[in-house]
Amino acid sequence: MPVADDEDSDRDDDGTEANPYLHDPPTEFEPLEELSKDDARDQVDLLREAIREHDRRYYVENDPTIADRTYDALFARLSALEDEFDLSHPDSPTRSVGGEPLEAFETVEHVAPMLSIDQSGEVEDVREFDERVRREVGTVRYVCEPKFDGVSMEFVYDEGSLERAVTRGDGREGDDVTANARTIGSVPQRLHDDPPAHFAVRGEVYMPKDEFQAYNRERIERGDDPFANPRNATAGTLRQLDPTVVAERPLEVFYFDVLDASELEETHTEELETLPTYGLRTNDRVERVDTIEAAIDYRDRMLEARDDLPYEIDGVVIKVDSRDAREELGRTARHDRWAFAYKFPARAEVTPIVDVAVQVGRTGRLTPVALLEPVDVGGVTVSRASLHNPDEIEAKNVNVGDTVRVQRAGDVIPYVEEVVEKGSTGHYELPETCPVCDSPVEREGPIAYCSGGLGCPAQLRRAIEYYASDDGLDLEGVGERSVRQLVDTGLVETVADLYGLEREELTDLEGWGETSADNLLAEIEDSREPPLADFLSALGIPHVGPTTARELAREFGSFAAFRERALEEPAELEDVDDVGETVAETIHDFFASEANAAVVDALLEHVSPQESDLEAGGDELEGLTFVFTGSLSEVTRGEAQETVEAHGANATGSVSGNTDYLVAGESPGATKQADAEENDVPIVDEAEFYELLAEYGIEGGLE
Template sequence: MSLTHETADEDNPYLRNPPTDFAPLEDLSEDEAREQIALLREAIREHDRRYYVENDPIVADRAYDALFTRLQALEDEFDLSHPDSPTRSVGGEPIEGFDTVEHVAPMLSIDNSGDAADVREFDDRVRREVGEVDYVCEPKFDGVSMEFVYEDGRLERAVTRGDGREGDDVTRNARTIGSVPQRLHGDYPDFLAVRGEVYMPKDAFQAHNRERIERGEDPFANPRNATAGTIRQLDPSVVAERPLEVFFFDVLEATDLEDSHRDELERFPDWGLRVNDRVEVVKDIDEAIDYRDRMLEVRDDLNYEIDGVVIKVDDRDAREELGRTARHDRYAYAYKFPARAEVTPIADIAVQVGRTGRVTPVALLEPVDVGGVTVSRASLHNPEEIEAKNVNVGDTVRVQRAGDVIPYVAEVVEKSSEGHYELPDHCPVCDSAIERDGPIAFCTGGLACDAQLRRSIQYYASDDGLDLEGLGEKSVRQLVDAGLLESVADLYELEREDLTDLEGWGETSTENLVEEIEASREPPLPDFLSALGIPHVGPTTARELAREFGTFEAVREAAVTDPEHLETVDDVGETVAAQIHEFFTSEANAEAVDAILEHVSPQETDVETGDELEGLTFVFTGSLEGMTRGEAQETVEAHGANATSSVSGNTDYLVVGENPGQTKRDDAEANDVPIVDADEFRELLAERGVDPARE
């Protein structure tokens, strides 16, 4: 099996939540080994692509290391190595938007382990081949490795590591980083290619994430992702606004090479190249191991992320004699730290404003491994929860994941602050007052709050709303920032030239969005009700309201004057009815809804009900040609079936449209639920006497 497409087969067991408890090699036949090798190669290539190109890894580092180590062991044991194997090359490939440039010298990776015995084995091999050596020890930075080329003292180009042989030319972006000198100082070589690590300081990372959360944007998972995502920005002005730094740590090529690595590093500051102040030269491997242990102790005190230390042979002639493999230099070894597990300090607390105005405090954490996933933020739920747990910035906490999905702070392990965190009195986004309703806090700014505005527009266009393709988080943010959207109703005022004047919008994408918006002017009533973002009114509750009242005017009238009537509707109890009443009686919301209704005419719901599908339960995923997901759900429910949002053993059919979610497919296979496409769904309806075209 080979990775011939952009993404790997989602059925590959080593892609998501991979098992790392492997059977002993001696228990495998050669055919079984070949099968496992094929799956591992495919998965590792995909993990490499997501890490180096997408900057969106789906497994923790330790899980990836386990898969890679297993592949190496299988290839060695069964003599099944191959030139195209991930074990023979560094992962990564150039991305669109930058020129591809060949490196002056290969930028290989570093062999690594978290086991001291493996480090001593490295030392034994070095001493066998070249005799006694000194080692240079330095932190193993968790950033983005790059090549910087200087000719006659001037920065000519900066290139990402890419696949180790060639990478992306990001020179324009690198020039915006303050610690990258545009011109060298002192007595520098005529030609110099150096390797550096670009990173985002931890305090700057937390501040940047705080700003993203308060703007209603998703934060970066860790400083490395923030750095990688920044350095590959097509707009250098964006890079200039973000706090990147660099440490220079190796010479790749130069007209005059020093005799030792320590001599090179001593010259770097004279040339204006920034080096790390934690670098040490040691006499033997015991001192190198002691260095690693000391760095582990101070790891949390550093203002940059490290995940181990690098031990390098100091003498350059010895380095050349040791040589290299296809993947790594043989003169260096990384002694990695154990993954942080569940317990971590709170670096900051941000306030996130949801589309309904609910204010949620979010703990910004030193990245920590929780169940194989790197976590850098966790919910603190609400002010009462914070007070009960006595949580504040600086405290060391235990992080867990609710249902293995949402991270939250479970308890304070070590109290380092005084008292508990208290919410601000005013919204950090719009400066409106924050009010309390029992344990819940709300921003009173309504749709005048940018965070709520962006999320409201995004939700209006989402699958649970009117399903406007091409209007996701990024495009909504761009349109709001450009001043084109100040309300949901402004969607219907957009002109083609408004969009084509923006970066990234071509004629095709513009035309597609305009057509989607035009097609949404007469939406089904359930879709429209759900799209408004009324608290607790999702697609299912919206369908029940539409079925009970028939028209939008009737729903609104009941919400304002007769909320008790709402309580009689399935899925609507006293609490939900109160939320609907509050939404429609809000002056700001009333104005926003009236503005939308100047452009939109929700259809009446007048569906003849039947029992042709009685007893069946459907789940839908993806977009269905010819009808919205809401219309499909309304159709089956009108004929006696149930439409639910998640697959279980009680589900009869999973209907899969275009761009379906993988989780529902996995759940269907696990529960032996039949999976049908849109055409098969229509055939099934026709067999039972239901014609969706007439609904």
């Protein structure tokens, strides 16, 4: 085990050996193979003790004594020792990196009720609270604290070690999220100093505002929907079943109430002074006051400071300081009678822009999105707003730091209407390269596009979703959630990777069973010989949807002929119905892109688009709508769709009240069948489908 160079420095005042990892620790260590298990155990104990102290200095005191790189080296050494010598322990600091995914959260009862707080935004209600308190228990002092806008939780310690962490739930019981809580840096696995043997404390888990905006920016840029506000982001993170996911997200905790303990302080002030000595982080904005008017003044000062705080608050909490007075005041079924929340008014429509994220859509279109201080717009909390395009940004002269008015129409994304107060110079300008793949950004009028095509990771997920959608190859089971899983786990890096998925890989994913995996693989296998029109639409070529794809298939007959013409003589595409000069150029640019060409070539190794002899066959089925599910034995599902469309019918990918027939082949999708039954849509098998066509005079239409 390494020791300090200065012989006198490795002894404490009482002569015992000091911890060499507390002050100016070494970062070079003996090889693991040279250590005995006893030596390793001794080193592990010292490292755990030191890392806990460094965590306390960092999270509680905000005064770290070692560099981040040094801390990382100590942490890595501890992790390596635990793994090599099988010395893991539940309260080790290494538990902060996560653990095995959970199947579900267990519901457990709180050690003491976690009730809500009576609240109001009216000052007279606050004064009435004070009058009632003084009438019942006499003169009191109050402790005033920020009302954090996060997720309240109970943390229970037994003999100093974290036993469990539980969400508030209904106040009587909540979800046991201990595995997730262990990953939060400001949650000590073991308390410092000399805590009571049994100790339960209430804390607020939150996401700092700057971290929230950075996290939302990442989500937007990779194509995910952002969280509405930091509280939603925190709650969504704590509900994750995989602790390693939680460990990657920037959560913090403030502790503010002792719920139960084998030894209790006489006042709340004394409790708050004691918590940091145990390594539990408290808020530095807490004040004790003598009168309710001083508490009201505190609230007004916090309202002015609200925007400058690194965390979200939506008011202040006024608490009786004396524990005896609290016991005398008691509680109702819903809230403690010794506390009152004096709420802030909601921010209304006007708010500052703290950042701008650039979202890359399926077609490569770049959409600038303003990230806002959360604001109330029409009763809905809004933290993002569209800036539309570069021309709109320039016209409104809007930039990061400006205070803007936000509008919201219906359920569409809110938008920045105007700049109310200029806090910046000039207007925001889009980057010259894609923020995701670094490909050059190109302009088409007011619209900006990433030129990376299907090789851009941001476009990949949405490209896969579209490839499998109703307008593509209609692969039931390949939706937004499953695509995110496949991409995030690295199983799918291009659209073509869908065809290399294996059963065992799918069943290892959360939420997947053998049946769902088999159904998906059957859907993918059935798509290897798609109709040309479906394949062209599935590629996601800008401006080429199902209708245009059918016209192109009818005109060129084969994919090779179409691709050759698109690359060499794009002007000739203009002779096709629904294709003008702009669409023709877009098709040419799509196939001219090296990234797109590589993806298409990879797809063609697995997929053989069928040559099309699609011709108008009449209007015998006009007005009818068909949906197909499962595999057909005589023809492919796409060929059946082409046939009914050629005779005037509509072929859609999902069942609704407007559907006339659901055609179910082998291994049909359960969702479509359930939707058909719910909407009283007739379900016909393959033989009945052919009989139906014959009834309409369509003979040999599938040959």
